[in-house]
Amino acid sequence: MFYANKKTTVAANQAQQSAKILANVKSLLEKKLITINDKAIFLYPQLWKDAPSAINWMKCLQIYCILKRQIKESDTLNFYDITSQQAIGIIANKKAKLIDFEFKHQE
Template sequence: MIYAKKKVQQTAHLAAQAAKIIANVKELLEKNLLRIEGNEVYVYPEILKDKPTALNWIKCLHLYCMLKKRFKESDSLFFKDYTTGEQIGAYKNKKASVTIFT
C-alpha cells in the first residue's frame, strides 16, 4: 500500500516480527531454556549456534526486553551461560557482541 508516496507496509511487518519474537522468547522462558534477571539474560550457548545467529538472538532479546520489560533502547543487556554464569555476549551502546565465537 502506498500512502503519500511512501510504502506503509513496513510497520505491519515490524509488528508481526515483534509478535513472533515475543512468542519465541515466551516459549523459551516456559521451557526454562532462557532466564531474564534484571539486565542479565541466561541462555544455553547451544541455542546460539554460530556468530550470526547469536547476534540476531541478542538483538531480538533486547527488543523483547524493550517491549516487555520496559528497557530503554540505550540500556545494556548482558548474556551469560545458563549453567556456568560466564559472560558469552552483550548488547551495549546499541550494538550486539558475542565472546564465545571469537
C-alpha cells in the first residue's frame, strides 16, 4: 500500500502468528524434540542456528506457554539442553538471554 509516496506494510495478524506458533510447538512436542515441564523447557540445541533465531525460538515458546500453559508473561522460563540438562537460555522480565551457549554449525 502506498501512502504519500511512501511504501507501507501491513502488520501481520497477531492471531495468525499465534496460531502458527501453537501449531509448530505442538508438532515439536509430538515429535519429542522439545519437552515442557512447568517453567522449564528442554530442547535439542541443534534447533537453534544462530543467536537471533535462538532468541526468536525462546519468544515463540514463551508465547506458547502463555497461551497453553497459562503462565504469566512476567514469569521466568528456563531453557535446557534435552540431552545434557545444561542451562542454555532464560527469559526473565520479558527479556530473552542465552546462557553459555555456543552455536555448532552442522554441515
